Amino acid sequence: MYQEYRPGSFQILPLVVKNLLIINSLVFFLTNVLYMRFGIDLTDSLGLHYFTSDKFRVHQLITHLFMHGSFMHLFSNMFALWMFGNMLENRWGSKRFLIFYLFTGLGASLVHLGYTGLEVHKLQQAIQFYVDNGGPVDFKALIVKYNEYIGQNVSSVYEQIYEFYRANPDSEMARQESIKAANHLLLYKLSIPTVGASGAVFGVLLAFGMLFPNTVIFVYFLFPLKAKYLVALYGLFELYTGFASTPGDNVAHFAHLGGMLFGFILIKIWNKYNRNRFY
Numbered sequence: 001m002y003q004e005y006r007p008g009s010f011q012i013l014p015l016v017v018k019n020l021l022i023i024n025s026l027v028f029f030l031t032n033v034l035y036m037r038f039g040i041d042l043t044d045s046l047g048l049h050y051f052t053s054d055k056f057r058v059h060q061l062i063t064h065l066f067m068h069g070s071f072m073h074l075f076s077n078m079f080a081l082w083m084f085g086n087m088l089e090n091r092w093g094s095k096r097f098l099i100f101y102l103f104t105g106l107g108a109s110l111v112h113l114g115y116t117g118l119e120v121h122k123l124q125q126a127i128q129f130y131v132d133n134g135g136p137v138d139f140k141a142l143i144v145k146y147n148e149y150i151g152q153n154v155s156s157v158y159e160q161i162y163e164f165y166r167a168n169p170d171s172e173m174a175r176q177e178s179i180k181a182a183n184h185l186l187l188y189k190l191s192i193p194t195v196g197a198s199g200a201v202f203g204v205l206l207a208f209g210m211l212f213p214n215t216v217i218f219v220y221f222l223f224p225l226k227a228k229y230l231v232a233l234y235g236l237f238e239l240y241t242g243f244a245s246t247p248g249d250n251v252a253h254f255a256h257l258g259g260m261l262f263g264f265i266l267i268k269i270w271n272k273y274n275r276n277r278f279y
Contacts, residue, residue: 013082014089016098021078024197027066028074043067047193048109050116055191065105067195077197084201084208091211100207101200103266104259108199111258115242123189127182136166139178142185148250149188157181199255202238203263206231210267235260 013021027042034040048064049056068074089097123146130142143150143158150158161181165174208215209231216224225233235257242253 011090012086014086014097015094016101017082017085017089020081020085020101020197024066024068024074024078028068028071031067043069043193043195047195048112049193050113050120050190052120053190055193060193061106061109062102064109064193064195065102065197065200067193068197069195073196077201080201081197081204084204087212088204088207100263100266101204104203104263105197105200107262107265108203108255108259111261112194112199112252112255115254120186120189123186127185130182131179134178136162136169136178139165139182142182146185146189149185149192154188194252194255196252196255198252199259201259202234202256203259205234206260206263207267210264231260 027046031042034042044055045057046060046063046067048060068077085097085101088100092100126142126145130138134142140162143155143162147155158181161174161177165171165178168174209227213226213228215227217227217230219225219230238253238256238260241251242257
């Protein structure tokens, strides 16, 4: 039977939150040092890749939570973790908070991979349609639509292939080169790793909104807003931006929603089996 945890005193930096801040910061520092000094990219091995990628490993479902793409990415996640996580850990205790954090992070990974699967399926269909029916104009439309999957250097190569195919529309060699390039779009998509603690952090935010719904939070340190409204607005925003699929948007919105969803489910489960109300 679960029992409500009531700490003897409030800690501004409780054990799990403190160690998560340290670990994430050290991993970020190590990732940058190894890449700049030795050309070793930890993101390839620790970032989350899609199931069918040659780079996918099971441990990435957890390890990607400790990887970040930039200092601001790290800072924003860790600030939110400290801001909302310390209240939860003081309320629940360290063990329960760690379970919640990892559970929501794993849930975010699974939801993100599910959405990625839909994107991969759409890309496969688009490639197959081009292979079966396409010409130079269709090839151009394909690379414009999925340009976000390829880097700037590769993009120039694709442009050269298109120009050659446009100038020689009856050339079988030009067509085969375009088909080869189209198929490589899938490889580029599968090679894109996902990193960040955002999924778990959004789970923490959801829990904070459920446990402390009327706590006033100053958004950008200026605008007062109750936690329950902040959580609702964040959820709606992530849902909208997730389905909007704006070109160039590299944020894993459905991972954020997955963290919130799994956080909601776990809190409801804990509440159900607790004789006293869990939150």
